[in-house]
Amino acid sequence: MKRLPLLLLSGLAVAAMAACGGKKPETTPVPVANTDAEEAERARIADSIARADREAKEREEAERDRQRRIADSLAAIGKSTEAVRTLLATMIHFDYDKALIRGGDAAVLDQKVAILQANPALRIRISGHCDERGSDEYNLALGNRRATAAKQYVVSHGIDGGRIETVSYGEERPLASGHDEDAWAQNRRDEFEILSGGESLKQP
Amino acid sequence: MKRLLLGLAALAIGPTVQPSDAQDTSAIDRGVRIGIIYRPGIRPGMVVLPAHAPVLDSMHTIMSRDLDYSDRFELITLPGGDSIRVTTAAPGARPPAAGGAGRGTGGGGAAAATTLNYPLYQALGADFAVAVTPAPGDTTIVTVHDVAAGGVRRELRARLPALKDPGFRLVVHQLADRVLEAALGVGGTAATRVLFVMDGKVYTIDQDGADQRLVSSSDHQAMSPAWAADGRRFAYMEFWQGHGKLFVQEVASGKRAPVTTTGQALDFTPAFSPDGKTLAFSRATEEGTDLYTVNIKDGCCLQRLTVGRFYDNLSPTYSPDGQRIAFVSTRAGLPQIYAMAADGTDQQLFAPFDYGATGSSNAPEWSPDGQTVAFHRDVGGTLQVFVLDVRTRAVRQLTSVGRNEDPTWAPDSRHMAFVSDRSGYRQLWIIDVETGRIRPLLQKSGARLPAWSPRLPETASSTP
Numbered sequence: 037m038k039r040l041p042l043l044l045l046s047g048l049a050v051a052a053m054a055a056c057g058g059k060k061p062e063t064t065p066v067p068v069a070n071t072d073a074e075e076a077e078r079a080r081i082a083d084s085i086a087r088a089d090r091e092a093k094e095r096e097e098a099e100r101d102r103q104r105r106i107a108d109s110l111a112a113i114g115k116s117t118e119a120v121r122t123l124l125a126t127m128i129h130f131d132y133d134k135a136l137i138r139g140g141d142a143a144v145l146d147q148k149v150a151i152l153q154a155n156p157a158l159r160i161r162i163s164g165h166c167d168e169r170g171s172d173e174y175n176l177a178l179g180n181r182r183a184t185a186a187k188q189y190v191v192s193h194g195i196d197g198g199r200i201e202t203v204s205y206g207e208e209r210p211l212a213s214g215h216d217e218d219a220w221a222q223n224r225r226d227e228f229e230i231l232s233g234g235e236s237l238k239q240p
Numbered sequence: 241m242k243r244l245l246l247g248l249a250a251l252a253i254g255p256t257v258q259p260s261d262a263q264d265t266s267a268i269d270r271g272v273r274i275g276i277i278y279r280p281g282i283r284p285g286m287v288v289l290p291a292h293a294p295v296l297d298s299m300h301t302i303m304s305r306d307l308d309y310s311d312r313f314e315l316i317t318l319p320g321g322d323s324i325r326v327t328t329a330a331p332g333a334r335p336p337a338a339g340g341a342g343r344g345t346g347g348g349g350a351a352a353a354t355t356l357n358y359p360l361y362q363a364l365g366a367d368f369a370v371a372v373t374p375a376p377g378d379t380t381i382v383t384v385h386d387v388a389a390g391g392v393r394r395e396l397r398a399r400l401p402a403l404k405d406p407g408f409r410l411v412v413h414q415l416a417d418r419v420l421e422a423a424l425g426v427g428g429t430a431a432t433r434v435l436f437v438m439d440g441k442v443y444t445i446d447q448d449g450a451d452q453r454l455v456s457s458s459d460h461q462a463m464s465p466a467w468a469a470d471g472r473r474f475a476y477m478e479f480w481q482g483h484g485k486l487f488v489q490e491v492a493s494g495k496r497a498p499v500t501t502t503g504q505a506l507d508f509t510p511a512f513s514p515d516g517k518t519l520a521f522s523r524a525t526e527e528g529t530d531l532y533t534v535n536i537k538d539g540c541c542l543q544r545l546t547v548g549r550f551y552d553n554l555s556p557t558y559s560p561d562g563q564r565i566a567f568v569s570t571r572a573g574l575p576q577i578y579a580m581a582a583d584g585t586d587q588q589l590f591a592p593f594d595y596g597a598t599g600s601s602n603a604p605e606w607s608p609d610g611q612t613v614a615f616h617r618d619v620g621g622t623l624q625v626f627v628l629d630v631r632t633r634a635v636r637q638l639t640s641v642g643r644n645e646d647p648t649w650a651p652d653s654r655h656m657a658f659v660s661d662r663s664g665y666r667q668l669w670i671i672d673v674e675t676g677r678i679r680p681l682l683q684k685s686g687a688r689l690p691a692w693s694p695r696l697p698e699t700a701s702s703t704p
Binding site for chain 1: 440461463464479481482483484506508509522524525526528529552554555568570574575600602603616621623645646688689
């Protein structure tokens, strides 16, 4: 998700170079300028093909496309176990007193589905957390629903439920210590940690 | 009106249920007593006479505070303290009313019931006076004078532990409760403690704010302490590997034992049945949160009381007769207060609410007299303490300043401890529901989830 703009940016950089190159022949009429322009043109074509490809696949099947983006992201990060771990640990967040997965967080959970698919030995624990505004004890039940909601999503995408444990800490383990909306928003979250099988992780 | 009748009833049966208190001089006009106690808006005046020995001085301080915190008297401070005492020590105009209490100071005779200058104390506004005097051995005599009637109401004796003995304060608190019983015929809350959670640990503190002690014994994060009705045990929850494990701990020995079947899921909010044999609690699983009971006497017989599926049921609290359980359920969307029979049948809404308008309601606790259930409710984004009248189902808001939550009843069903941020940070407060008087219990930030004990048995004084 975060990597996609980077790819676009590098594309823009190539285009910008090409644009610069286009001016150069006026001052220094050397063939070098032509190769630059050709390369830029080639890059531009390749880029547009790739984009067309991607669009075609999007139309074809959303599911496969998501996984491809995840693969792209992973490749960009560095293809290491550490990188997969980082991706797996990405938290999701919730609205106040709600346990519904937000639209934007579905993609984050899709990444976890892909990682779990690529690493059959991997077992994880999802812990649900709340902000301090609700009732202390009720928040244990709410955190439980938040953890369960994420598990249900992952299981509904084909992962064996036995590989995922859920726990709730209510508001007992806040991430941000403030008492404002910013801190509360950070604290209403699911955390993901590896229980076992995380020694060497394959990218999806 | 109801309270007046109850008060009358309590007065009527008072002497018969306390036959051991032979010192009670019953030659008092009961009409006057009732008049004094239940005159609208006026509380009887109480003066605790200064004592001289160091131990008695501590006792005087603790007892005065206890009687003040009972919110049933106007505590009268003597102007000039000792000088008044000198006046009263002068030969009294009338002999002691209690026959057994001699006036002499020597030998084995009780020196307690010296006469008081009753007209003087009457002039100061006192209806009752309490004198603390030493007696041979380590016995202390507490004399309750009925100033209006001009006689000794009752003479109480207690063996007082050494000042530094951990049991000292409890004995004094128990004496204060006996003074209240002698004067007004009602039970007090002096000999009680409040459990609470701070920084993930369970602590206890005397109801007067003294003697704070750590009682949870592990490094695991703890929550939700709850008393057994006998005051000898309490339960609480600890996080173990993301699961919630329940423990029952003895007050006297500090020994604790895990509750059978708990700790494999997230088990929380324990509540003892009044007979102490059953523990009700909430269990959160992937199916949601539901209520269970387990037999803690035999360590067996897990029973499921609710089947939520798509909603949560939690925070059980027993009625004092053990027949009903009030609890929180999200079956209508937001959490609200429901009730059911103790076996899980006959589930129904308990505290009425306006669907779509009333905020979340949580943390119910049934009062020891069975007549009300306290809880907190979201009002405009903050929490306030409410009480539900069990018979009429009327709901009354009790607090309005700041955020107020997690109410817990004192054994007199009149005082209540709760968490409030009215001072700027969250701390423990006590409110007298009758008068609305409020005092801080603990001026430390972060204290929460209080649980007020029943009247503590004497053996609870043998602390570690």
